[in-house]
Amino acid sequence: MSQFLEPNDRSAERQAAFESGDVPVAVYGLGKMGLPLAAVYAEVTGNVTGVDIDESVVERIRNGECPVEREPGLPELVSELVEEGALTASSDPTAAAADAAVHVVIVPTLVDADNQPDLSAVRSVVTDIAQGLDPGDLLIVESTLPPGTTENVLWPLVTEESGLNPDAFGIAFCPERTSSGRALQDIRGTHPKIVGGATRESTQAAADIYGTLVDNDIVTVADATTAEMVKVFEGLYRDVNIALANELARFADELDRDVREAIAAANTQPYCDLHIPGPGVGGHCIPYYPYFVINWLTTDAPLLETSRSINDAMPGFVADKALEGLAAKEVDADDATALVLGLTYRAGVRETRASPAYGVCERLSDAGVDVLATDPLVSADGFDATDVPLTEAFDSDLDAVVLVTAHEEFDAIDWDSFDEPLVVVDGRDALELSGTDHLVYTVGRGYE
Numbered sequence: 001m002s003q004f005l006e007p008n009d010r011s012a013e014r015q016a017a018f019e020s021g022d023v024p025v026a027v028y029g030l031g032k033m034g035l036p037l038a039a040v041y042a043e044v045t046g047n048v049t050g051v052d053i054d055e056s057v058v059e060r061i062r063n064g065e066c067p068v069e070r071e072p073g074l075p076e077l078v079s080e081l082v083e084e085g086a087l088t089a090s091s092d093p094t095a096a097a098a099d100a101a102v103h104v105v106i107v108p109t110l111v112d113a114d115n116q117p118d119l120s121a122v123r124s125v126v127t128d129i130a131q132g133l134d135p136g137d138l139l140i141v142e143s144t145l146p147p148g149t150t151e152n153v154l155w156p157l158v159t160e161e162s163g164l165n166p167d168a169f170g171i172a173f174c175p176e177r178t179s180s181g182r183a184l185q186d187i188r189g190t191h192p193k194i195v196g197g198a199t200r201e202s203t204q205a206a207a208d209i210y211g212t213l214v215d216n217d218i219v220t221v222a223d224a225t226t227a228e229m230v231k232v233f234e235g236l237y238r239d240v241n242i243a244l245a246n247e248l249a250r251f252a253d254e255l256d257r258d259v260r261e262a263i264a265a266a267n268t269q270p271y272c273d274l275h276i277p278g279p280g281v282g283g284h285c286i287p288y289y290p291y292f293v294i295n296w297l298t299t300d301a302p303l304l305e306t307s308r309s310i311n312d313a314m315p316g317f318v319a320d321k322a323l324e325g326l327a328a329k330e331v332d333a334d335d336a337t338a339l340v341l342g343l344t345y346r347a348g349v350r351e352t353r354a355s356p357a358y359g360v361c362e363r364l365s366d367a368g369v370d371v372l373a374t375d376p377l378v379s380a381d382g383f384d385a386t387d388v389p390l391t392e393a394f395d396s397d398l399d400a401v402v403l404v405t406a407h408e409e410f411d412a413i414d415w416d417s418f419d420e421p422l423v424v425v426d427g428r429d430a431l432e433l434s435g436t437d438h439l440v441y442t443v444g445r446g447y448e
């Protein structure tokens with residue numbers, strides 16, 4: 001077994017051994033982020049075992065298939081890597097850990113029903129890895145974690161479960177700064193790679209690895225906690241700034257002006273980066289990261305909490321605009337039928353976690369509206385809506401349409417084909433309906 005974490009700074013030798021395939025790698029978690037990550041590791045080292053608890057995922061990858069959709073280049077790369085034996089998959093984390101010297105964890109880190117950070121998947125897989133850990137191995141965590149988790153939770157856990165001395169293995173936090181839909185290019189180096197180890201040796205070893213994977217700078221920080229802070233702070237910055245954009249969008253009615261135009265103009269100078277208003281904040285990153293601070297640290301976080309409240313109120317704001325439009329057209333909500341366009345949290349990504357569409361469907365349904373919903377990537381199961389394929393979505397006598405997610409498939413809708421004008425709420429400023437008779441409300445622009 002290679003002593004990957006050798007107490008030395010012979011980076012060039014270490015990198016050469018890594019690139020030669022002499023350092024077996026295991027990547028735990030083969031989802032939207034994990035499979036692309038395992039593929040990039042495998043195209044560099046040629047010696048990667050991906051691990052997942054989902055047997056169907058493992059089976060498909062072993063067959064050279066790609067369970068992750070809409071990632072340009074990934075299906076071809078996975079097929080090629082499996083074919084040449086550079087990448088395989090397993091559902092046995094401890095066996096994979098026993099064979100590996102570098103272990104990369106990229107399993108989900110979400111929040112529970114009380115918005116408490118849910119580290120169960122990370123704790124579970126790290127416990128499994130510890131059973132197969134050898135002296136000199138390196139454990140890298142890429143899953144987003146509350147600050148302090150790697151050093152204060154995972155390091156002691158691995159030490160206890162493995163029976164090794166804390167300094168006998170390396171552990172580092174190297175966050176995933178990747179967006180679905182562009183995962184391979186992001187992992188290969190769209191942004192600098194942040195690296196923070198529990199010890200200097202861990203930081204150096206992890207930096208050496210990413211020096212072979214990433215075509216961008218490697219930014220080493222003081223320790224793993226600092227690296228966890230970097231990732232979470234990026235998400236906090238985004239949630240707060242989306243909340244600002246959403247609050248500004250609400251001024252459009254009173255000012256009777258186009259807030260989106262003002263945002264775009266304000267952003268023409270470098271000290272302003274106003275974000276884009278929308279129907280709410282979904283996905284399993286941005287809506288959850290604030291709770292990795294709010295419900296983890298004891299220090300008050302009023303701005304983070306207020307921003308969460310503002311963003312969580314946007315689905316209701318959007319639904320209320322549809323109800324307002326129906327009232328203006330003297331259509332009783334109990335007699336109305338509304339179609340929700342888009343259920344995923346953002347266009348082109350098959351992910352409904354924290355999607356704004358949940359709140360939109362719920363508010364309309366609670367008001368008595370008969371809610372239909374269509375999305376090219378997911379069904380309406382779990383939403384307060386009846387699922388309808390896009391090809392049939394306009395066969396019903398609709399009174400209102402609410403666009404939540406601007407999938408490209410919706411570009412084909414012929415808005416001139418309706419017998420009666422509709423109430424249309426455009427949550428994404430994705431529609432061009434100025435030449436129609438529809439009563440249109442656009443978040444950030446108001447009624448048109």
Ligand SMILES: NC(=O)c1ccc[n+]([C@@H]2O[C@H](COP(=O)([O-])OP(=O)(O)OC[C@H]3O[C@@H](n4cnc5c(N)ncnc54)[C@H](O)[C@@H]3O)[C@@H](O)[C@H]2O)c1
Nearest residue numbers: 029030031032033034052053054107109121125143144176
């Ligand atoms: N999706 C993004 O845009 C994004 C961006 C940056 C960071 N991240 C972070 O990456 C991590 C993973 O996110 P994702 O989008 O890939 O999630 P995902 O839900 O797409 O995939 C997670 C995978 O992990 C597997 N898994 C769950 N528990 C496991 C275990 N104990 N052992 C092995 N496999 C297990 C699941 O079966 C699934 O295949 C999260 O911490 C997330 O915060 C995600």
Ligand SMILES: CC(=O)N[C@@H]1[C@@H](OP(=O)(O)OP(=O)(O)OC[C@H]2O[C@@H](n3ccc(=O)[nH]c3=O)[C@H](O)[C@@H]2O)O[C@H](CO)[C@@H](O)[C@@H]1O
Nearest residue numbers: 176177178179242275276278280281282283285286345346
């Ligand atoms: C590495 C990593 O962690 N990557 C994450 C990933 O995040 P993600 O896939 O979860 O997507 P986001 O783009 O953050 O959107 C979240 C929700 O916020 C809505 N939104 C967004 C912007 C805006 O101006 N107004 C909005 O309303 C949007 O519709 C959606 O519902 O990529 C982002 C870069 O794209 C990163 O920053 C983010 O860290």
